[in-house]
Structure formats: structure tokens, C-alpha cells
Amino acid sequence: MAETLLELDDVHTFIGQHHILQGVTLAVRRDAVTVLLGRNGAGKTTTLRTIVGLLRPARGSVRLEGRPIHGLRPHAIVRRGIGFVPEGQGIFATLTVDENLRVARLGSDAGAPARLARVFELFPDLARFRAARAGTLSGGQKQMLSIARALVNPNRLLLVDEPSKGLAPIVIEHLVEALRAMKAHATVLLVEQNFAMAQALADDFYLIDDGRTVHHGPMAALVADDALKKRYLGI
Amino acid sequence: MRRAAPAALVVGLALLPLAAIEPRVYLTLTIAGLAMGMLIFLVAAGLTLIFGLMDVLNFAHGALFSWGAYAGFTVLVLLNERLGWAEAPSLGLNALLLLAAVAAAMAVGLVLGVVLERVIVRPVYGRHMFQILITLGATIVLEELIRIGWGPNDQVLPVPFTFQGSWDLADVIVLRFPVVAIVLGLVVYGAIALVLRRTRVGLIVRAGVENGEMIQVLGHDIHRYFTGVFAAGSALAGLGGLMWAIFSQSVRPAMGGEQLIFAFIVVIIGGLGSVSGSLLGALIVGLSYNYVAFLLPKAAIGVNMALMVVILLLRPAGLFGSGK
Numbered sequence: 001m002a003e004t005l006l007e008l009d010d011v012h013t014f015i016g017q018h019h020i021l022q023g024v025t026l027a028v029r030r031d032a033v034t035v036l037l038g039r040n041g042a043g044k045t046t047t048l049r050t051i052v053g054l055l056r057p058a059r060g061s062v063r064l065e066g067r068p069i070h071g072l073r074p075h076a077i078v079r080r081g082i083g084f085v086p087e088g089q090g091i092f093a094t095l096t097v098d099e100n101l102r103v104a105r106l107g108s109d110a111g112a113p114a115r116l117a118r119v120f121e122l123f124p125d126l127a128r129f130r131a132a133r134a135g136t137l138s139g140g141q142k143q144m145l146s147i148a149r150a151l152v153n154p155n156r157l158l159l160v161d162e163p164s165k166g167l168a169p170i171v172i173e174h175l176v177e178a179l180r181a182m183k184a185h186a187t188v189l190l191v192e193q194n195f196a197m198a199q200a201l202a203d204d205f206y207l208i209d210d211g212r213t214v215h216h217g218p219m220a221a222l223v224a225d226d227a228l229k230k231r232y233l234g235i
Numbered sequence: 236m237r238r239a240a241p242a243a244l245v246v247g248l249a250l251l252p253l254a255a256i257e258p259r260v261y262l263t264l265t266i267a268g269l270a271m272g273m274l275i276f277l278v279a280a281g282l283t284l285i286f287g288l289m290d291v292l293n294f295a296h297g298a299l300f301s302w303g304a305y306a307g308f309t310v311l312v313l314l315n316e317r318l319g320w321a322e323a324p325s326l327g328l329n330a331l332l333l334l335a336a337v338a339a340a341m342a343v344g345l346v347l348g349v350v351l352e353r354v355i356v357r358p359v360y361g362r363h364m365f366q367i368l369i370t371l372g373a374t375i376v377l378e379e380l381i382r383i384g385w386g387p388n389d390q391v392l393p394v395p396f397t398f399q400g401s402w403d404l405a406d407v408i409v410l411r412f413p414v415v416a417i418v419l420g421l422v423v424y425g426a427i428a429l430v431l432r433r434t435r436v437g438l439i440v441r442a443g444v445e446n447g448e449m450i451q452v453l454g455h456d457i458h459r460y461f462t463g464v465f466a467a468g469s470a471l472a473g474l475g476g477l478m479w480a481i482f483s484q485s486v487r488p489a490m491g492g493e494q495l496i497f498a499f500i501v502v503i504i505g506g507l508g509s510v511s512g513s514l515l516g517a518l519i520v521g522l523s524y525n526y527v528a529f530l531l532p533k534a535a536i537g538v539n540m541a542l543m544v545v546i547l548l549l550r551p552a553g554l555f556g557s558g559k
Contacts, residue, residue: 052452074451090449092442102435103442106454149453 005030005157005187006051011060011070013043013050020046021057022211028157028204033179033188035198035219037233038208044191045087047208048159051189052084053077064157079106083150083186087161089142093135097126097145100134104149111154119148122178140171147178157187164194176200195235199223207232241515241554248519252526262407264525270413272521273420274482277475278498279505279513280427281468287444287508289461292363294370295351296472296498297491298377299344303473304480304490305385306343307336308392321393329395336477344473345466347377352465357458374492381488389487392480416478420514423471427510440464444508496536500543506556515554 006028013021021043028034036044049055051062053074062070069077078084092100101119105112120127123144129137134145143163150158163179164172172194179201182188192198198205198219205222207215209232215222222228229235249268253261278300285293311332315321320332355373359365398412431437443450443460451457472491479494480486501520505512520539528535546554 054448054452073456075454075456078452078454084452086449086452090446090452092445092449094445095438095442099438099442103438103450103455104453153454 003030004028005065006189007061007063007066008047008051009061009063011047011050011057011062013046013055013057015046015055020211021050024050024060024208024211024213026206026213026216028187028189030187031183032203033183033190033201034204034206035190035192035202036206036208037192037195037198037222039233040193042208043211044208045161046211048084048086048161048189048191051077051159052082081154081156083153083155083158085146085150085158085160085163087165087191089146091134091137091142091145091149093133095134096131097134097137098130100145100149101126101152105152109154112152115152115154119151122151122181123148140167140174143167143171143175144178147175147182151182151185155186157189158182159189161191162193163190164192164197172197195229195233241512244554245515245519245522249522252530255530256526259407260529263409264529265522266409266413266417268522268525269518270410270416270420270482270521271524272518273417274475274479275494275497275501275521276420276514276517277423277471277478278494279501279517280423280510281471282498283502283505283508283510283513284440284444284464285468286502288440288447288464289356290361290363290447291356291465292366292370293351293356293465293468294367294495295373295377296370296468297493297495298374299347299351299469299472300476300479300491300494301381301486301488302347302377302491303340303344303476304486305381305476306473307340307477308390308480308486309385310336310339311393311395315393321395324396326397329397332395333398337474340473340477341470342473344476345470348466348469348472349462351469352462356465357461378488378491385486385488387488389485392484392486394481394484398481412481416482419478423474424510424514431510436460436463497539500539504543504546504553506550506553509553509555512553512555 004027008024008026011021011024012019024043024047036047038044046055050057053072057070061068064080069080092103095103101116125141126145126148129141134142137145147160147163160179163175167175176197179188190198190201202219205216205219206213214232215228249265256264278296282293282296285291311321314332314335320328323329351373355369356366359369394412398415401411402409431441439450439455440460443457447457476491479490497520501513501516504519505516519542523538523542524535527538550556
């Protein structure tokens with residue numbers, strides 16, 4: 001088995017008085033795509049927000065390459081090589097596409113120009129609309145910009161939260177291709193409701209229910225297990 | 236187009252009083268109005284950025300204004316008593332004196348701003364009620380410290396000779412200092428616009444105004460930018476205080492609180508977080524105040540409030556607001 005890049009051990013997170021994560025334990029293998037599945041409100045987004053430090057776990061640990069990162073502030077966590085693509089894209093609507101990418105770029109190492117070129121190759125629309133305000137882009141283009149922002153840095157781990165949400169099927173297809181291309185460059189932890197998309201991309205799965213990780217294994221095993229799918233995903 | 240409409244509104248509003256006021260008087264009032272607008276802008280610019288980026292309602296901004304005024308006032312008095320720089324009919328010495336006072340006002344604003352942000356604002360990020368209470372508390376403390384240090388009464392400020400009096404241009408009386416204030420306001424606006432549009436720090440601040448959480452998960456230490464913006468805004472409040480003191484030729488401990496009302500009106504009219512909106516809002520407030528004060532003296536502040544209400548009814552997010 002490949003080495004573990006990211007590890008959560010019995011993570012508990014509160015939002016206000018609500019005990020949202022009640023024991024999330026998971027391990028993300030290096031160079032694999034791991035998908036986090038579960039019903040609405042199960043705690044998938046909260047898990048990602050806890051990893052990047054936007055929420056602090058009340059208990060448990062989050063480790064990147066064996067080193068604890070829980071308790072660090074968000075900027076310090078992502079600077080260890082994590083790219084975060086939030087639900088709802090989180091792009092800066094009043095800034096241009098180019099400015100959105102510039103805000104995201106941290107430092108300029110030798111590989112920066114090549115990564116930017118790769119981003120534009122992956123998402124030709126962004127190259128075309130570089131000078132346009134991001135708020136004027138279509139939903140799909142906004143999602144691409146959000147992913148592109150995570151790709152301009154030499155990130156080891158990408159956290160992608162429901163990239164297909166609210167997008168047309170044809171746009172989703174393009175996204176799947178783009179995410180597949182990303183696999184070659186980074187480890188991905190994906191939250192996704194769209195099972196077909198998850199199936200197309202993921203190597204491993206984790207099922208979250210009521211804030212706890214309840215099942216995990218190779219994606220192929222979940223695809224074959226109708227009872228499990230029906231019980232936790234209703235499909 | 237979106238930006239042209241508010242600008243046209245200002246020009247339209249500015250021309251309206253010509254129907255009721257004699258042109259020579261109108262020009263004098265317009266210059267006074269523009270100057271007042273620019274002085275309010277100095278206060279509002281910091282306030283709008285602090286609110287836009289940090290979501291902090293800083294009621295202590297007015298106290299920093301007063302402290303800036305008193306710091307500059309002290310420099311003016313000391314250098315005039317020891318060296319006679321204010322009374323000397325020399326542009327060079329007068330300008331040097333003004334620069335020294337400006338430096339002192341901004342430095343005091345900046346230092347107090349950093350201390351306030353670190354000590355009392357940081358623990359209450361995201362909690363508006365606490366922010367209002369604690370910054371109002373800080374205002375009381377800072378004002379009382381002024382009363383202890385400089386006394387409770389109004390004091391006359393020595394205006395440098397070159398900036399006193401007026402020019403008489405074809406029967407239009409143009410006061411000198413308001414012209415200085417207008418130029419200074421434009422310079423400050425230009426500098427802020429330059430930093431926001433052309434530098435990386437400015438880019439990050441603009442992005443942070445739109446979505447502070449996202450800025451953090453893109454790897455930027457937002458607290459550093461908070462402190463920087465708070466310090467810069469506080470320095471501008473200090474500068475505004477000194478300029479207002481020279482404009483009104485006096486200082487008094489509560490002067491900041493009075494100006495803060497105007498600054499809040501301007502920030503709301505302009506749209507929270509928008510520096511251009513604040514400039515436009517400040518000019519609207521400054522001009523309308525002067526016109527109305529001439530025509531109907533008792534209605535001056537009331538008209539500003541009414542303007543704010545009308546603008547908010549038409550554009551709930553303010554002239555240039557993003558609706559945050």
C-alpha cells in the first residue's frame with residue numbers, strides 16, 4: 001500500500017453548539033483520488049474545512065505527512081502544500097480572472113510559468129477571458145477558475161468540494177477530464193454528490209454518516225456493493 | 236456605466252443650487268464644500284477599508300482623528316513658539332512646518348491604530364456588538380487622555396502664514412487652506428488607488444474585502460493585512476484630524492466624534508469597502524452641507540441624513556457597494 005499523505009484521527013468539530021464531526025478517521029494515500037461520500041449534512045464539507053483550519057477540531061488530530069497541522073492557522077496549513085477548492089467556488093467576482101490567479105500564486109519558483117501554462121491548457125476558456133471580471137463568467141468557468149487557483153502552486157494535496165454542484169452535464173464531463181489530468185500532479189481528496197463523477201475519478205472512498213466515517217475501501221468495492229450504496233447514499 | 240451614474244449624480248447635485256445662489260457665492264461655497272468633502276474623505280477612507288476588509292465597526296476612529304489633530308497641533312505650537320515657523324511669511328518654512336505636523340499626526344494615528352488593533356480589536360473579530368462597545372470604550376478613554384494632557388477647552392491653532400486668508404480671483408473669494416485640503420485629498424485618493432490597483436498588497440486587500448475567508452485558504456496571513464490596513468486607516472484619520480483642525484483653526488477633545496458621524500454617512504452612501512464610493516460620498520456630503528447651510532442653516536445635517544436615506548432606498552448597497 002502506498003504511503004499516507006493526509007491522516008485524520010478521531011476528529012471532532014463543533015460549529016457553534018452543534019457537534020458536527022463526531023469521530024472522522026481517514027487516510028488519504030499519496031497520488032490517489034479519495035472521495036468522501038455521504039448524505040447532505042453528513043459532515044463532508046465540515047471535514048474539508050477542518051483540514052484547512054477554517055474550523056478547529058475540538059478533539060483528534062489532522063496530520064500531513066505525519067506532522068500535525070490541526071491548530072495551525074489556515075494560511076499556514078495551506079502553505080504546506082494544500083490547494084482548497086471550496087463549495088460554491090469562492091472566486092473573487094470583482095477581480096479579473098488574471099487577478100484571481102495572481103492572488104492565489106504564492107511566491108514564484110522555477111516551475112510557476114509551466115504550471116500556469118498547464119492551467120491554461122487545461123482550461124482554455126480562462127486564457128480567453130483572462131482580462132474579464134470573474135463575476136461575469138459562467139458557472140462552469142467559475143468552477144474551472146476555482147480549480148485553476150489551486151493548481152498555480154506546487155500543491156501536494158488538493159481538497160475539492162462538490163465541483164459538479166449546479167453544473168450542466170456537458171460541463172461536468174469537462175470537469176472530470178480536468179480532474180483526471182490533475183491526478184497526475186497531486187493527491188486529491190474529493191467531496192462529491194454526483195456518484196457517476198465519483199466513480200469515474202476515485203481510487204478510494206470513505207463514507208460519512210452523522211459526522212462519523214462508517215466505511216472505506218477501494219472505490220471498485222463500493223461500486224459493486226449495492227446494499228451499502230442504498231443504505232448510505234440512497235442509490 | 237455603473238460608475239458613471241453616481242458621478243453624474245454628484246455633478247447634477249452640485250449644479251442644482253445655482254438656481255438659488257448667486258454665482259460668486261456659489262463658487263466660494265463649492266470650494267468650501269469640496270474641501271470639507273476631501274477632509275471627510277480622509278476619515279472615511281480608512282473607515283471603509285477597515286469595515287470592508289475586517290468587518291470591524293471601529294467607533295474609535297473618531298478618537299484617532301482627535302489624537303492626530305492634537306499631535307499636529309502640538310508640533311505647530313512648539314515649532315512656532317521656539318522658531319516662529321508659523322508666523323514667518325515664508326512659504327518654505329510654512330510648508331516645512333505643515334509637513335512636520337502632518338508627519339506627527341499620521342505617526343500618532345498609526346501607532347495608536349496598531350495598538351488598538353492588536354490589543355482590543357483582535358479579540359472581538361466577528362462580534363459586532365463587542366466591537367461597538369469596546370471601540371466606544373476606547374474612544375472615551377482616548378478622549379479623556381486628551382483632556383488630561385491638553386485640557387478640556389477649545390484651543391486656537393496657529394495656522395501657518397501662507398495658508399491663512401484668501402485669494403481674490405475676479406471677485407471670487409478663494410480661501411487658501413481649503414485649496415490645500417482639496418489637493419491633499421486628491422493626492423491621498425490617488426495614492427490609495429495606486430496601492431490598491433497596482434500592488435500585490437492592494438490586490439490581496441481587494442480580494443480580502445470581497446471574501447476574507449478565501450484569502451486565508453489561499454495562503455495569506457489575513458491578520459497581517461488587518462493590522463496594516465488598520466494602521467494605514469488610523470494614520471489617515473490622524474491626518475484628517477490635523478487638516479480639520481487647521482481648517483477650523485482650533486482643536487477640542489470631542490472633535491473626532493462629530494466628524495465620525497459624517498464619515499459613517501459617507502461610508503454608507505459610498506458602499507462599504509469602496510474607496511471610490513467614499514470619495515464620491517464625501518464630496519456629496521461636503522457640497523450639500525455647504526449649500527444647504529447657506530440657504531437653510533438649520534437643515535444642513537438633516538439634508539445629509541435625508542440624502543443617505545434616499546441613496547440607500549435607490550441603491551441599498553451604496554453607490555459603489557458590492558452588497559456585502
